[in-house]
Amino acid sequence: MRTVLQTNFNGIDALTLATVPRPKLTATGVLIKMQVVPVVPSDWKRETNPAATKEQLTDLPRPIGIGGVGQVVAVGAKRDPALFNQRVFVLQPSGSYADYIVSENPDFIFPLPATVTGASAAALTAGPGTAWVLQQAILASAATEILITGANSVIGLYLLQLLQPTVKRLYPLVTAASQAYFKTQCPTQPAYTPATLPHTLNQPLIIDIAGYRPLLVNLTQRFPEAELVSIAYQQKDLPHLSFVHEQFEPQRYRQFIQQLAVGRLIAPIDRTFPIAQVKQAQHYAQDHHSRGRVLVAF
Numbered sequence: 001m002r003t004v005l006q007t008n009f010n011g012i013d014a015l016t017l018a019t020v021p022r023p024k025l026t027a028t029g030v031l032i033k034m035q036v037v038p039v040v041p042s043d044w045k046r047e048t049n050p051a052a053t054k055e056q057l058t059d060l061p062r063p064i065g066i067g068g069v070g071q072v073v074a075v076g077a078k079r080d081p082a083l084f085n086q087r088v089f090v091l092q093p094s095g096s097y098a099d100y101i102v103s104e105n106p107d108f109i110f111p112l113p114a115t116v117t118g119a120s121a122a123a124l125t126a127g128p129g130t131a132w133v134l135q136q137a138i139l140a141s142a143a144t145e146i147l148i149t150g151a152n153s154v155i156g157l158y159l160l161q162l163l164q165p166t167v168k169r170l171y172p173l174v175t176a177a178s179q180a181y182f183k184t185q186c187p188t189q190p191a192y193t194p195a196t197l198p199h200t201l202n203q204p205l206i207i208d209i210a211g212y213r214p215l216l217v218n219l220t221q222r223f224p225e226a227e228l229v230s231i232a233y234q235q236k237d238l239p240h241l242s243f244v245h246e247q248f249e250p251q252r253y254r255q256f257i258q259q260l261a262v263g264r265l266i267a268p269i270d271r272t273f274p275i276a277q278v279k280q281a282q283h284y285a286q287d288h289h290s291r292g293r294v295l296v297a298f
């Protein structure tokens with residue numbers, strides 16, 4: 001079967017599309033034929049930087065990817081036989097880019113209703129779970145004015161959906177190149193650049209998704225007392241900064257899937273590349289402004 005391996009830290013172009021034996025079903029495992037997997041920023045960060053994430057991902061070679069959607073084709077003796085033949089969203093921190101994976105963790109596998117497309121379920125990976133963490137920071141803050149950098153990002157668009165309805169005043173910050181796209185996604189929500197941000201704001205809460213230091217320096221100089229909560233900037237050289245990350249909670253993913261099923265949550269999707277073009281897919285996602293999640297199909 002095909003898999004995509006990271007064998008060094010030389011970046012996207014050093015990825016290897018390899019042929020390896022199909023993994024064997026275990027008594028505690030579920031064999032899944034993968035259909036669609038997402039490209040997320042941590043993919044290319046991990047491919048260049050051994051310290052990019054907290055997980056132990058420095059043992060190479062390793063299959064890339066942390067989640068995706070596939071069809072269950074065999075169920076181990078100690079697992080729920082009802083999983084057989086189901087289409088599932090699966091989280092697989094040990095690597096999801098393969099024709100077949102064996103999922104061993106019952107908490108990491110989520111059967112999908114027929115109304116949820118594979119693409120939108122695959123885009124749950126590194127998406128609304130992180131937006132939920134930011135939503136909690138906003139709800140816990142006394143600030144009534146909320147700046148959101150990178151608001152057109154995949155996580156930003158999930159966050160704006162999770163926040164509705166809200167009594168807080170939202171100030172999405174979006175680059176000039178992404179204003180028109182943002183308007184197509186959030187037609188009733190005004191977007192700002194640092195230049196158009198109202199001067200009347202009073203120490204807003206800054207939610208950072210872009211992780212772009214010059215922008216954060218600009219904002220922290222302008223609002224010196226403002227709390228800054230980031231999912232993308234980990235250095236400790238800015239005032240009032242906390243870096244946050246997702247604490248995985250299976251029930252939350254079941255809820256996101258239900259919301260997708262009834263159209264209360266919309267997954268931002270860009271385009272899908274075939275697996276043979278995995279390097280092009282990662283370059284496309286890295287080099288272009290965010291227009292939704294890029295996917296790779298097996």
Ligand SMILES: NC(=O)c1ccc[n+]([C@@H]2O[C@H](COP(=O)([O-])OP(=O)(O)OC[C@H]3O[C@@H](n4cnc5c(N)ncnc54)[C@H](OP(=O)(O)O)[C@@H]3O)[C@@H](O)[C@H]2O)c1
Nearest residue numbers: 041130150153154155175178210212231232245246289290
């Ligand atoms: N802490 C965690 O638990 C966690 C979990 C998942 C992801 N993340 C991180 O969260 C970030 C967002 O993820 P995502 O999947 O939503 O990414 P994404 O869809 O690719 O969006 C990236 C965003 O950053 C903005 N941006 C990039 N460079 C910028 C610059 N120089 N100035 C202003 N804005 C800039 C982009 O604006 P344009 O589109 O206009 O270029 C876009 O809005 C990534 O860094 C990812 O690694 C963290």
